[in-house]
Amino acid sequence: ALATDQLSGGIPKISCIVTANSNNPALICKQMLTESGIDSVRILSSFNEWEAHCNNMGYAFNGVIDTSMTLRKALDLVSTAGRGSVIQFGSKFEVIMDRAETIPVQSFMFGMGNILKDSFSQSFLPILDRANVIEATYYDADLDYEPTIVEVSNNNYDSVAEENRTSVTLVGFTNRQQAIKHCRYLLNCNRYLTETVSIEADKDSLVCKYGDIVRVSHDVPQYGFSGRIKACTLTTVTIDREVTMVSGKSYY
Secondary structure, three states, rough: OOOOOOOOOOOOOHHHHHOOOOOOOHHHHHHHHHHOOOOHHHEEOOHHHHHHHHHHHOOOOOOOOOOOOOHHHHHHHHHHHHHEEOOOOOEEEEEEEOOOOOOOOOEEEEEEOOOOOOOOOOEEHHHHHHHOEEEEEEEEEOOOOOEEEEEOOOOOOHHHOOOEEEEEEEOOOOHHHHHHHHHHHHHHHHOOOOOEOOOOEHHHHHHHHOOOOEEOOOOOOOOOOOOEEEEOOOOOOEEEOOOOOOOOOOOO
């Protein structure tokens, strides 16, 4: 046979080891945006906070995007490993982190005074309908990045009458403990996020953004009682509804 510069037969399969500047999900997403033509001034400082949070928590993305996809899908893929979500506000980009927070002293409240009439609704997903076992596929670095399956169950699995199993693929997860930790997080979300509240509000809500922690008060589920202040002086407050004041109790 004569040697030529042409390949015969099928397309060859090539394996390689890829290195990157960083495995921090925040830095990867930031680089995606800048290499897509987004000016750095449009990437807000929350990415720096996310970077530090990923370092503190040990979040990492060790994967290769080897298929064509939109920037939005690529950002969602990488940000999953950092438990964040990249959001576009107008022409600027910010990140919302899923992490433990405390309600600020001066937080925004949605109540009967600013929730639009008949817009309040609640929804609950029964516990028995929620997944309590996760089969996760990750790419183990110790096994030459071969797809590996790990099964994680809820802490109260033995006391559950019915098994609800689901499967996830964790791209960018390359060790067993990282995969198990993320599955625990998903199971805890499934177990403890039991209620969804939907409301509509007027221009008052413009001060809030996605990811903010707010208070909700409404008469239907009896989440406290709320309304609007109609007038006030240095010593008196006039509100838009009658309330019963308890003697000896401070209201502030």
